[in-house]
Amino acid sequence: MAVFPALLGIAIGVATQKKTLTRFLQNQGLPVKSSYSTGWEWTFGQLTGPVYLLITFDDGSKLYGYFGENSLASSDPEDHTIFIEEVWDFDKSKHQWTPLPEKRGILVKATAFAI
DSSP states (O other): OTHHHHHHHHHHHHHHHTTHHHHHHHHTTOOOOOSOSSHHHHHHHTOOSOEEEEEEBTTSOEEEEEEOTTOEEOOOTTOOOEEESEEEEEETTTTEEEEOSSOOOEEEOGGGBOO
């Protein structure tokens, strides 16, 4: 009988991760509050693999980068700092992303870009 609570916990955990429970409750007409406090958390929480990022700074300049397994987005709602493991270049005429010859990462503080 002690196995039942563990199985129930696992089932609820999987249903929560897959959003099955949320969809079920919404279909029943019940309001469901998001577990994410910001769009930042939701966006980075949905990533299942590496992505290419375009960050637009307050002054209009842009940073292109590769956000992979060695990258990190802060989960602190007061400090949206992001570390991008590789800075890339973007050729506007060819619409082509290319890595810089010398691989380098960059740490960007939230105060530098618009969220």
